[in-house]
Amino acid sequence: MTRQHTENQDLFAIADLAKEFGISTRAIRFYEAKGLLSPERVGATRVFRRRDRARLILILRGKRLGFSLRDISDYLSLYDADRSQQVHLLVGKVEERLASLERQRDDLETTIAELREIRELAVAPPTRSRSQAAG
Amino acid sequence: MTRQHTENQDLFAIADLAKEFGISTRAIRFYEAKGLLSPERVGATRVFRRRDRARLILILRGKRLGFSLRDISDYLSLYDADRSQQVHLLVGKVEERLASLERQRDDLETTIAELREIRELAVAPPTRSRSQAAG
DNA sequence: CAACGGTTTGACGTTAACGTAAGCTCGTGA
């Protein structure tokens, strides 16, 4: 099950994914329990395919962005619904999320700019009153 | 204490700030307990100044960006330390945070792009095999 | 065959960020 000698391009054990992404197997099982992943089973053992791996990548990115698993679940469903039905509702959700993300990006830009400013101030020698730094 | 008749430009009651930013007074007290705010007191009553209000704005932005109060606390300390001491350590922290935020921004760009793509696909009529959408 | 590593399902523990309720003080307007 360590994938080394099975040489299979498309099948992953839970430990493979855990190691690859630096998370615990517990976390992966938790994501499954929450419906974010649905690996196949061979007996009782979970078997993950590329699709699950791809979803896991999206999950982790969502987490880096500060979203809850609930949010990420909704987000993943946008991928699942291959424009099959309830398109209006889907587009609505996407728009919502886009707006939220764009606002978040603005917050980020502002914060990054402020940090850069702080850095400049910190690096510059402590200017005293009307003095001027020499080139 | 409702600020209406005190007409003071620089003093805020806890309820003023709570209302202005749409959060609970409990949350504000919690931030104080965690050391993110340190309003003055008149008797037992908290009195906030512009400085506290400014910090609160930073706190809320940090939260929108998905940071923990612990993180935000560190972040606020970057503002406090007016390039007075331990500049290297300070710059180090700023660099760290900048890197993290820039990565987060990249994640955001990617996600936004993907959502836009999903939206296009959803809006476009369900293409069947080799057909082509008419202009 | 027995130990070992990997996997499974519980189930309880933990941390963060408040919510909520209780009980008390203080200033004020009818």
Add this chain to the structure above:
DNA sequence: TCACGAGCTTACGTTAACGTCAAACCGTTG
């Protein structure tokens, strides 16, 4: 004067996202 609204502290409750055992089941390797 007294009821009210606002504020305070203390303290227990709650949700999310796992961490951390515990107990048991393979498959294989020395």
